[in-house]
Amino acid sequence: NWYNMHPLFYFAIGLGIFVTLSVLATFIMTYRFRSNQVIVYAQIHFLIIILTGFLLASIASIIYPLDPSNVICTMNHWLQTMGYTLGLLPLLVKVAAINKMTLGARKLRRVQVDRNKLLGAVALVATITAVYLVIWTVVDPATRNEDLTLEEERGNLVAVRVNCSSSSDVWIIAALSWELLLLVCATVLSFQARNVRQEFNESQSLAN
Incomplete structure (x- = not known):
């Protein structure tokens, strides 16, 4: 196989292997220094979920270049979609909560954030995503497809292009749209929260 x-x-x-090992190393370091102030403030539960998402996405990057089979096609969609969901969704939930607290501080109003509710929101959306992937896998799974093209300019050679696809493109379009939405929302919320530390300091001085 020339491609391989x-x-x-x-x-x-x-x-892909390098990124996967880097994520695993980050897992180990995060657990080892879980008592450090930075890790405590960042919430170890959210960090574990985020790193799990990055790990799934990095594994997907390893199997993506492989010669696709029906199993690899399905695994790639699962790993990539769940990786994006678990990697970015907790960040969205946390930043949204921080923005809510910041807005409350501006109005001199106390805002309480329930960590269990935040984790519950992540679990709910992740479950919905998993259910979608199950339905996709059962109803119209991605399978290996070969496109044959006759290349006359190269001496009538037949070029074989292998890809993964379902009968309907709606499934992959929906999955990619979800991943794009997560990326856009994460970018926007992160930009909005860029000065959050300064505003929290100001709110603390006002409270004092």
Whole structure:
């Protein structure tokens, strides 16, 4: 297989393995220093969920360059979609809560945030995402497809292009749209919260 011998193939696999090992190392360091003030403030539960998402996404990057089979096609969609969901959704929930607290501080109003409710929101959306993937896998799973193209300019060679696809493109479009929505929302909320530390300090001085 020419593709599997191409330098880019090995580069993609190597990069995916490197990222996966980096995430695992971050897992270990986060657990080891879980009592540190920074980790405590960041909430270890949210960090574990986020790192789990990044781990799934990094594993997806390893199997993506492989010669696709029906199993690999399904695994890739599951790992990528759940990876984005678990990796970005907790960030969205936390930043949204921080923005809510910041708005309350501006109005000199106390705002209480229930961590269990935040985790529950993450669990609910992740469950809905998993249910969608189950339905996709059962109803119209992604399978290996081969597109044959006759290349006359190369001496009537037949080029074989292998890809993963379902009977309907709606499934993958919905999944990619969800991932794009997560990225856009995370970017917007992170931009809004860029000065949150300064505003919290101001609210503390007002409270005193």
